[in-house]
Amino acid sequence: MDPFATLGAPRRFDLDLAALEKTHRELSRALHPDKFASASASERRAALEKAASVNEAWRVLRDPIRRAEALFQLEGIEVGETKEPKPSPAFLMEVMEQREELAEARAKKDLDRVRKLAAAIGERMKAAQERLGAAFDGSSRSADELARLLPLLGEMRFYRRFLDEASAIEEEAEEALLAAEANGEKVHA
């Protein structure tokens, strides 16, 4: 399936997500089962299948990692566990250190530190996306050239893990704060 074709989007990494969301909403509305109440069984089934693929296409395109995966695959470059290169030792070392710092900040309940670490990783996530944006910009490039960018996918998944963990820590801290307030304790900001 080509999610770009399904939603009529250009095949590139940088997309107008707001416009795409609108397209998705309009297509979903047009394909809603209510609109096919008096249609034949086969037309109803076709509309249902189309609606499912429209939803799936939107889920893929709105997520930068899945969008990048789709772009690689459409260029005939396989992605996934056994297809992507192993991360470099230097990169892994860095990820490990960052995760340990995050765990330490969490143990110390140092939310400022958590936010700073997350912001730094967020910047690297952005930089990876910019590189993908420059490579998949709608012009044609050789598969070799694009395949060299494959490590970015793995890097982005490490960044996402990190950012998910950081937001979980922030949520946890907020909940603890709310619980403390509910108990009528004095809370120091």
Next chain:
Amino acid sequence: MAYSEKVIDHAENPRNVGTLDKDDPNVGTGLVGAPACGDVMRLQIKVNDDGIIEDAKFKTFGCGSAIASSSLATEWIKGKKLEEAEAIRNVDIVNELNLPPVKIHCSVLAEDAIKSAIADYRAKQAARQAAKANAQ
């Protein structure tokens, strides 16, 4: 997804979590990561003069299965010779922990971590031998 009891046990009470001095010549450090999910795992071994792994530590940032796989790996390799530790296969971990197919990559990661720690230890030893030979 339902985890097996053994996975839950290792994930909730991981054995041998911690760090060994990576600059110690008798310590080998293995650092591996799964680009498909973003898990990262460090496994360290301390080898005595008889070539036996006398201590093993790990630190894993990942799902319960990844933590359980590395926890079990450190338990298994402690007290073993390097060659015996090297012979551990990811399927052994899968069987012991009853890992479902989607979590098999966690056991692969643990096997890679053992191998990578042993390789690091051997490289260190070889470098030391070479340095000694040069000094003489």
